[in-house]
Amino acid sequence: MRETAVWLAPAVLTLVVTGYGLTGAQLWRDELATWNAASRSVxxxxxxxxxxxxxxGPYYLFMHFWTALAGDSIVALRLPSVLAxxxxxxxxALLGRRLAGARAGLLAGLLFALLPGTSRYAQEARPYALASLFAILATLLLVDALCRPGWGRWIGYAAALAALGLTHLIALTLLAAHAVAVLATHPAGLTAGGGDRRRWFWVPAVLPAVLLVAPLALVARSQRGRQLQWVELVRPSDLTTLPGGVAQSSVVGGMLVGLAVLGAARLGRRALLPGAAVLLPVFLLFVAGLAVPIWVPRYLVFVVPFACLLAGAALAAVPLPGGLALVVLAGLLGGPDQAALRRTHxxxxxxxxxxxxxxxxxxxNQRPGDAIVYSPRRSWLFLDFGIEYQLRDRRPRDALLVEGAARRGDLWATECGRPADCLAGVPRLWLVLSGRHTDPVAAVSGAKGAALRDGFTVTQVWQRPGLTLALLTR
Incomplete structure (x- = not known):
């Protein structure tokens, strides 16, 4: 088997699969936050x-410069994730070849390409695809540095590790797996051979990433109350749904786990690194999630390539046509989920x-002088971002806007404290609400709702998936 085919075939297949239907699903709430942040100044x-x-923040900064070059269309926003x-x-595939042979590497890469979860996070303008890239890159560079020690290789590993931490803080739990590999496994146990007299260079290689990311982690920790108030403490049952969550398909996730277990048994000592790269991040996040609300399955997407590597080792135990047939079967089983995620995220x-x-x-239907109001304004649905992305400069004036989200240094704007005064002189008003409401104005609470009920009459209502739109006239 040609060396180039081992990694090129999975890469091309991933581009084809994840590129298909790239614009099918609209930008969803998290991607709208990315778009809005990327459009701000440094x-x-x-x-x-x-x-x-x-x-x-580092991902938003990257997307700021990326969109300045590529634009902010759906394709442009999601393209970095597709490439990642x-x-x-x-x-x-390359790491699989190093640890388990060329056939295992090829099958691992092809299996990864066909997972619904790969498409889901490739077609999203968020940092999870980049975290997966840097996680597997750092691990491959670690194996390379342990087997062929040299300053250049350790520097490359340190750089990949720093990029991993800046992209996704929780992905640094992968360091636990790297530590196990360095402490417990001689390089001869990681690959087919090689020696290592300077494996303890791992410690100074890790320090730059830790020092670089530590301030970011401290700031993020102080924001946890605002950032993750929607997350609950983890329960043991959450572990059973994790494979389906990261694979975006319960059936394919179960198949992946089964194959990974078989592959680990087949690899023996060589399964230590990829096995630890799957289990330790899950274990550490689960333990942390018992005390603080931080358990979110998509935060662990970066462990999927390592599970695929183990699964590839199991698939390599049968002749290549049989292994390819099982990969195709996994792709077919994930077909309904692939179709669904291309409709909505x-x-x-x-x-x-x-x-x-x-x-x-x-x-x-808008006319000159129209204005718009959102309810609720402080919502993770980002109603204002969603309408702004679609209409840009053609959107009606935001009648209650006092201070924009960018100026506030926040994800939400400040609205007028006296809505009746701010709505004075507005002849027609567009009201955008989350959810389905037959009486839209009655669904708006507080002073905003009172001002709408006292000053306007509902002229027409449109129900659209997940949203209600009403035209109000004075």
């Missing part, structure tokens, strides 16, 4: 990181949020 991004989303997942597939898939449909109604 100074505004620093201010944002000081208040919320510090952990994602293609790179992850290639590196998974929301969960459940049957509950999309159709910002585009609401924006189209506004664009087709």
């Amino acid at each position: 100074r505004d991004l620093v201010r944002l990181a000081g208040n919320i989303d510090a952990a994602t 997942m293609a790179g992850t597939a290639a590196l998974t 929301e969960w459940p898939r049957s509950a999309p949020i159709d910002y585009r449909a609401v924006a189209e109604v506004i664009a087709a």
Whole structure:
């Protein structure tokens, strides 16, 4: 088997699979936050990181410069994730070849390419695909540095580790697996051979990443109350749903776990590194999640390539046509989930949020002098971001806006404290609400709702998936 084919075939397959239907699902709430943050100045991004989303700050900074070059279309926003997942597939194959042979590496990379979870996070403008790339890259460089010690290799490992931490703080739990590999396994146990007289260079190689990421981690820790208030403490039953969560398919996730267990048994000592790279991050996040609300399955997407590596070792035990047939079977089993995630990124898939449909109604019916109001404003749905992305400069004036989110250094804007005064003189008003409401104005609470009920009459209501739009006239 040609060496190039081992990594090139998975990379190309990943590009084809993840590129298909790339614009099918609208930007969802998290991606809208990415788009809005990326459109801010560097100074505004620093201010944002000081208040919320510090952990994602480096990714927002990267996307700021990326969108300046590539634009902010759906394709442009998601392209870095697509390329990162293609790179992850290639590196998974290369690491699999080092640890388990060329056939295992090829099958591992191909399996990774066909997972619904690979498409899900490749088609999302968030940092999880980049975290997967840097996780597998850092691990491959670690194996290389242990087997062929040299300053250049350790520097490359340190750089990849720093990039991993800046991309996704929780992905640094992978260091536990790297430590196990360094402490418990001689390089001859990691690959087919090689010696290591300077494996303890691992310690100074890790220090730059730790020192670089530590301030970011401290700031992010102080923001946990705002950032993760929607997360609950973990329960043992959450472990059973994790494979389906990261693979984005319960059936494929179960198949992946089964194959990984068989592959670990087949590899023996060589399974230590990839096995630890799967189990230790899960264990550490689970233990932390017992005390603080931090357990979110997608935070562990970066362990999937290592599970695929173990699964590839199991698939390599049968002739290549049989292994390829099982990979294709996994792809077919994940077909319904692949189709569903290309319709919406929301969960459940049957509950999309159709910002585009609401924006189209506004664009087709608005008049000069119209204004717009959102309810609720401080929502993780980011109603204002969704309509702004779709309409840009064509959107109606935000009637209650006092201070924008960028100026506040936040993800939410400040609204007028006296809504009746701010709405004075507005002849027609577009009201955008989350959820389905037959009486939209009655669904708005507080002074905002009172001002709408006292000053306006509902003229027409449009129901769109996940949203209600109402036209109010004075």
